[in-house]
Amino acid sequence: MYNFKIVTDWFHSLLTGVMPEWLAIGIECLIVLLFIILLYATLAIVLIYMERKVCAFFQCRIGPNRVGKWGLLQVFADVFKMLTKEIIKMRQSDRLLHDLAPYFVLVASFLTFACLPWHEGVQILDFNIGVFFFIAVSGIGVVGILLAGWASRSKYPIIGAMRSGAQLVSYELSIGMTMLTMIILCGTMQLSEIVNQQAELGWNIFRGHIPAVLAFLIYMVAGNAECNRGPFDLPEAESELTAGYHTEYSGMGFGFFYLAEYLNLFICAAMAATIFFGGWAPLHIVGLDGFNAVMDYIPGFVWFFGKTFFIVFLLMWIRWTFPRLRIDQLLSLEWKYLMPISMINIVLMALVVTLGLTL
Amino acid sequence: MASTIIFYCLAAIILICALLAVTTKRIMRAATYLLFVLFGTAGLYFLMGYTFLGAVQVMVYAGGVVVLYIFALMLTGRKDVKDNEKASIAKKMAAVCASLGAAAILLFVMLTHKFINDGGLLSAPAEPTGEQATSITQIGQMMVDAGHNGYLLPFEAVSVLLLACIVGGLLIARKR
Numbered sequence: 001m002y003n004f005k006i007v008t009d010w011f012h013s014l015l016t017g018v019m020p021e022w023l024a025i026g027i028e029c030l031i032v033l034l035f036i037i038l039l040y041a042t043l044a045i046v047l048i049y050m051e052r053k054v055c056a057f058f059q060c061r062i063g064p065n066r067v068g069k070w071g072l073l074q075v076f077a078d079v080f081k082m083l084t085k086e087i088i089k090m091r092q093s094d095r096l097l098h099d100l101a102p103y104f105v106l107v108a109s110f111l112t113f114a115c116l117p118w119h120e121g122v123q124i125l126d127f128n129i130g131v132f133f134f135i136a137v138s139g140i141g142v143v144g145i146l147l148a149g150w151a152s153r154s155k156y157p158i159i160g161a162m163r164s165g166a167q168l169v170s171y172e173l174s175i176g177m178t179m180l181t182m183i184i185l186c187g188t189m190q191l192s193e194i195v196n197q198q199a200e201l202g203w204n205i206f207r208g209h210i211p212a213v214l215a216f217l218i219y220m221v222a223g224n225a226e227c228n229r230g231p232f233d234l235p236e237a238e239s240e241l242t243a244g245y246h247t248e249y250s251g252m253g254f255g256f257f258y259l260a261e262y263l264n265l266f267i268c269a270a271m272a273a274t275i276f277f278g279g280w281a282p283l284h285i286v287g288l289d290g291f292n293a294v295m296d297y298i299p300g301f302v303w304f305f306g307k308t309f310f311i312v313f314l315l316m317w318i319r320w321t322f323p324r325l326r327i328d329q330l331l332s333l334e335w336k337y338l339m340p341i342s343m344i345n346i347v348l349m350a351l352v353v354t355l356g357l358t359l
Numbered sequence: 360m361a362s363t364i365i366f367y368c369l370a371a372i373i374l375i376c377a378l379l380a381v382t383t384k385r386i387m388r389a390a391t392y393l394l395f396v397l398f399g400t401a402g403l404y405f406l407m408g409y410t411f412l413g414a415v416q417v418m419v420y421a422g423g424v425v426v427l428y429i430f431a432l433m434l435t436g437r438k439d440v441k442d443n444e445k446a447s448i449a450k451k452m453a454a455v456c457a458s459l460g461a462a463a464i465l466l467f468v469m470l471t472h473k474f475i476n477d478g479g480l481l482s483a484p485a486e487p488t489g490e491q492a493t494s495i496t497q498i499g500q501m502m503v504d505a506g507h508n509g510y511l512l513p514f515e516a517v518s519v520l521l522l523a524c525i526v527g528g529l530l531i532a533r534k535r
Contacts, residue, residue: 022361097391127410129495136414139422143394146429150387158433165430172422189495 005121102256104144160244
């Protein structure tokens with residue numbers, strides 16, 4: 001395994017050799033920012049194309065196939081269309097908050113995106129409270145959605161925003177609980193430590209067996225709801241609310257919400273890959289040394305993207321298979337079923353860890 | 360040097376947003392500016408290396424308190440579009456008393472507190488030291504420690520308060 005930290009350390013010493021440290025840090029921050037934005041945009045394009053194709057195949061259609069080979073340029077065409085759209089100004093709306101709201105959602109998405117461990121030593125934000133920071137900043141998005149609904153001054157966005165707020169605040173609890181379950185198993189909140197541990201001892205989902213699998217299933221349901229995706233897409237249920245909280249947005253205002261929604265799907269899947277399936281850690285089977293050696297030759301970021309896109313595919317499968325829930329069913333699913341189950345699961349995991357029953 | 364620049368940027372954001380929060384006429388904008396003030400404070404904690412405190416600030420205030428404010432404002436009607444009604448004299452007096460009292464307490468604390476880096480107002484703040492920052496393990500152990508410096512009693516007292524809030528909420532929301 002190659003540790004990317006060697007490269008970053010070399011670059012840092014190269015910069016500090018010719019300029020003061022604060023300027024070097026500033027330049028590094030700019031490079032990292034550029035890297036995040038580029039990766040963010042690229043992943044969004046890949047995910048939107050993937051969603052349209054997967055959706056099409058589930059519905060026995062072909063999907064986009066006219067623009068470019070296999071419709072590969074379709075998403076680029078959509079982006080240009082969105083950039084050239086007229087920005088509509090509404091008389092009754094609160095212009096400042098209306099324009100500000102997409103950025104809240106985008107910033108929350110960027111900050112959580114920066115927490116992901118891509119490869120050994122490739123991680124932008126790595127605190128000793130990584131998981132907690134991740135949960136904390138993902139809460140900023142709710143503010144953006146509520147403000148978008150309120151500032152539009154129209155009935156559909158307000159209903160959409162209220163639904164979305166209730167849904168996100170509720171399902172955040174389950175996300176937090178499942179992550180706590182895994183933190184009990186790992187004994188640390190630092191994301192790089194969590195992955196290092198799994199590279200040595202095996203993936204968490206095998207180490208934690210029954211409670212870990214339960215936690216993973218709850219995380220998938222709650223994560224799907226956090227991303228506002230079907231069967232939990234009530235906030236923007238297009239047959240009832242036209243488009244929910246972003247009905248009154250046009251051009252890039254809508255584009256930002258759309259972008260953040262797809263990246264949140266990716267972040268949700270990547271977090272599942274990190275805390276349950278070992279992030280960049282390769283698959284090792286005890287006893288098969290030849291197999292393990294071959295697996296070690298595959299670079300870490302390939303493992304990370306492979307696992308993440310597999311979970312993204314699972315989430316898309318769920319989305320295009322199940323019909324939409326009602327709002328009361330949605331909330332009772334969280335508060336009456338998922339929450340109690342995840343609380344019992346925490347106790348179960350604590351018992352498993354203290355009795356030394358981990359594999 | 361870098362941390363000094365960031366400190367002054369954060370301080371400017373906090374001051375400007377705090378002023379905007381109290382001078383704006385629209386209540387939802389005031390809530391948004393308040394959110395920026397709280398983010399700025401979280402930024403200061405991160406600058407000092409107190410990552411846990413910073414994350415708690417973001418989680419409790421951005422994810423909790425401000426969302427609660429916005430929910431409450433959304434649910435309690437939309438009279439605030441053009442809120443031009445004059446405040447009564449009693450309200451004005453109460454506002455003046457409250458702000459004077461708060462200013463007095465803040466000034467008292469600031470002037471009597473011995474700051475570690477005491478080189479006047481314009482001296483640079485101390486460089487952040489990541490190693491000295493409290494780790495999450497220490498915080499967790501202190502939280503459930505019943506010993507001399509432990510926080511078990513306040514921790515339990517807060518959970519009793521939360522329980523009382525839940526019971527109160529249920530009592531109000533209960534259908535007869």
